[in-house]
Amino acid sequence: MVDQDKAESFVYLLARHERQVAAYVLTLVPQRADADDILQEAKVVMWRHFAEFTPGTNFGAWARKIAFNQILTFRKKRKRDHLHFSEEFLHAVADEIESSLPSLDERQQRLGDCLAKLQTDHQEIVRLRYDEGLGIEEVAGRSGRTVGAVYRLLSRLRAQLHQCVGRTVEAS
Amino acid sequence: MNEELEALCDKLADETLTPEEARRLEKLVLENPEMRRAYVERMHVNAALHGESVGDRPLADVVAQPQRRTRRWLLAVVPLAAAIALWFARPGSPAVATLVASKGCRWEGGALPTEPGAHLPAGRLRLTEGLATIAFASGAEVKLEAPADLELVSAMEAVLHRGSLVAHVPPRARGFQVRSGDTTLIDHGTEFGLTADGTGGSEVRVLDGLVEARHGRTGEQLRLATGEGAVFGQEKILSRGSMADSPEQLLRAMTAPTVVGDLAVSSSFGRGRATFVQRNVSATAPPVLLVKNTQQPLWMRKAFVAFDMSTLRGRPVASATLSFALAATGLGYASFVPDAEFAIYGVTDEALDGWQETGLAWDDAPANGAGPADVDAARTVRLGSFVVPQGAVGGTFGIGGPELASFLARDRDGVVTFVLVRTTRETRLTGLVHGFAGNHHPFLPPPMLRIALSK
Numbered sequence: 001m002v003d004q005d006k007a008e009s010f011v012y013l014l015a016r017h018e019r020q021v022a023a024y025v026l027t028l029v030p031q032r033a034d035a036d037d038i039l040q041e042a043k044v045v046m047w048r049h050f051a052e053f054t055p056g057t058n059f060g061a062w063a064r065k066i067a068f069n070q071i072l073t074f075r076k077k078r079k080r081d082h083l084h085f086s087e088e089f090l091h092a093v094a095d096e097i098e099s100s101l102p103s104l105d106e107r108q109q110r111l112g113d114c115l116a117k118l119q120t121d122h123q124e125i126v127r128l129r130y131d132e133g134l135g136i137e138e139v140a141g142r143s144g145r146t147v148g149a150v151y152r153l154l155s156r157l158r159a160q161l162h163q164c165v166g167r168t169v170e171a172s
Numbered sequence: 173m174n175e176e177l178e179a180l181c182d183k184l185a186d187e188t189l190t191p192e193e194a195r196r197l198e199k200l201v202l203e204n205p206e207m208r209r210a211y212v213e214r215m216h217v218n219a220a221l222h223g224e225s226v227g228d229r230p231l232a233d234v235v236a237q238p239q240r241r242t243r244r245w246l247l248a249v250v251p252l253a254a255a256i257a258l259w260f261a262r263p264g265s266p267a268v269a270t271l272v273a274s275k276g277c278r279w280e281g282g283a284l285p286t287e288p289g290a291h292l293p294a295g296r297l298r299l300t301e302g303l304a305t306i307a308f309a310s311g312a313e314v315k316l317e318a319p320a321d322l323e324l325v326s327a328m329e330a331v332l333h334r335g336s337l338v339a340h341v342p343p344r345a346r347g348f349q350v351r352s353g354d355t356t357l358i359d360h361g362t363e364f365g366l367t368a369d370g371t372g373g374s375e376v377r378v379l380d381g382l383v384e385a386r387h388g389r390t391g392e393q394l395r396l397a398t399g400e401g402a403v404f405g406q407e408k409i410l411s412r413g414s415m416a417d418s419p420e421q422l423l424r425a426m427t428a429p430t431v432v433g434d435l436a437v438s439s440s441f442g443r444g445r446a447t448f449v450q451r452n453v454s455a456t457a458p459p460v461l462l463v464k465n466t467q468q469p470l471w472m473r474k475a476f477v478a479f480d481m482s483t484l485r486g487r488p489v490a491s492a493t494l495s496f497a498l499a500a501t502g503l504g505y506a507s508f509v510p511d512a513e514f515a516i517y518g519v520t521d522e523a524l525d526g527w528q529e530t531g532l533a534w535d536d537a538p539a540n541g542a543g544p545a546d547v548d549a550a551r552t553v554r555l556g557s558f559v560v561p562q563g564a565v566g567g568t569f570g571i572g573g574p575e576l577a578s579f580l581a582r583d584r585d586g587v588v589t590f591v592l593v594r595t596t597r598e599t600r601l602t603g604l605v606h607g608f609a610g611n612h613h614p615f616l617p618p619p620m621l622r623i624a625l626s627k
Contacts, residue, residue, distance in 0.1 A: 027216045030185055084189060085198055096209060097216075
């Protein structure tokens with residue numbers, strides 16, 4: 001029974017923090033495929049070390065720590081020329097995330113509403129790029145736009161969403 | 173804001189940043205706290221946009237990994253961990269009832285208020301062990317007997333999906349309703365017992381007072397007084413009688429697999445099998461059969477179930493039902509999947525009945541088709557469909573009808589194979605992955621075939 005409870009609480013805690021941890025990893029590693037691998041490995045490590053997690057303490061913080069270590073591990077496995085950023089940079093960004101976390105969580109929650117405010121064909125572009133994970137050229141092909149237009153549009157939409165989540169956070 | 177930072181963030185998000193630009197971006201961010209903040213905010217929006225669809229992988233992949241220092245109990249825990257059904261009380265919803273007492277109760281899920289005195293909002297309560305007393309705000313009191321699945325609708329209404337309860341309804345709560353399948357019981361100040369078999373059948377026994385019963389399908393109505401009982405089928409009211417003749421519930425006996433004339437076969441019996449397929453994933457003894465309809469080829473999932481028909485021994489099939497116990501998966505958002513229709517196909521090409529449960533690959537699955545709900549039409553027959561309401565986390569779902577019965581009657585090799593697909597596609601890519609208990613679920617029943625034989 002105790003073991004069952006342990007497994008239950010792991011699944012429960014992970015489900016509750018999954019979106020936050022995913023956003024954390026992707027902020028530090030915006031390359032989607034890499035982030036996906038890191039996230040999966042991090043979850044495995046969390047499960048393996050779950051015995052060391054103290055119930056009642058902050059699971060999110062514990063999970064982010066493991067995810068961050070997993071990012072560093074992942075980095076070391078890759079060739080030097082593949083790396084975009086230094087370890088120092090990752091630490092600085094991770095610290096920044098930790099200190100602005102409550103507001104980042106709120107922004108993440110508002111994102112759905114902000115997406116709903118976009119015009120329909122723009123929602124479709126976001127969907128193709130982010131939900132389906134398509135590359136820019138595929139998005140261009142599927143939406144009947146030029147590659148250049150998709151780059152410009154995505155840039156504009158991200159700026160718009162960035163403004164929208166920021167505004168609603170301040171307003172609330 | 174800084175245009176250079178914005179442009180670099182865009183390139184990073186689009187994955188077109190050059191090493192030189194990366195160094196420039198790094199310098200900006202490291203040297204200036206404001207830039208750092210702006211950078212995190214921008215990249216976090218980008219991350220959150222991705223984040224909803226990244227990480228949608230079976231939790232089974234995670235928990236199938238041994239946990240440190242605890243390998244011994246692993247075998248017991250892995251199926252459970254992957255199979256946990258989570259019950260989330262909707263925050264802010266008003267309490268419709270209070271849990272006043274519990275005896276040896278074990279509830280499914282971790283978020284349930286299980287302390288006596290806990291306020292219960294509208295929602296599903298699933299009791300796997302014990303006896304729980306629930307007081308509705310109206311004054312009606314229900315004793316729930318495990319294993320049971322009760323849905324609290326309002327202070328005056330509940331739905332018994334499975335299991336037994338005894339309801340005590342004081343005069344002030346007159347009109348209290350309990351539904352089960354297509355049957356509605358309206359209480360006129362009484363005490364009554366109700367048992368539901370999870371596939372639409374139920375039985376009521378009036379212990380004291382008067383109960384009005386209505387069958388939704390036929391419109392039949394009954395008034396049952398103290399000492400009377402009735403059995404309700406999916407299609408109609410089956411019987412009515414006096415408790416003096418049969419003091420124990422008839423229903424359990426009626427649906428028990430050992431009764432002559434009735435046959436219940438689970439997919440874990442004999443040559444039975446149950447698994448799901450997903451491209452790039454090979455499932456072994458999955459506790460939960462994952463089913464998903466999505467446009468993303470890698471996340472499509474379908475379930476395959478086989479039953480060993482040897483106990484039928486060629487006897488003629490009069491009618492049959494095939495049922496699955498819904499099991500929450502914790503994968504994906506229910507918000508992005510409306511009420512979901514599932515279709516069940518029977519595999520007619522018996523040469524395909526010998527498929528391997530362990531590590532069944534997408535391409536090897538019997539009569540599998542390329543799309544998320546496709547099957548090979550030449551080698552299958554569509555037997556029926558059922559709908560899982562949006563937000564449902566439990567209950568039994570399945571099909572009956574003449575197509576299923578005649579499919580079973582045509583079996584020649586003693587094994588029947590079914591394919592379960594979701595025909596409803598998610599509205600956004602991060603939609604819920606539905607799950608049904610497989611042969612290795614720790615507490616939910618495996619897929620079940622119930623057969624009534626011709627007399």
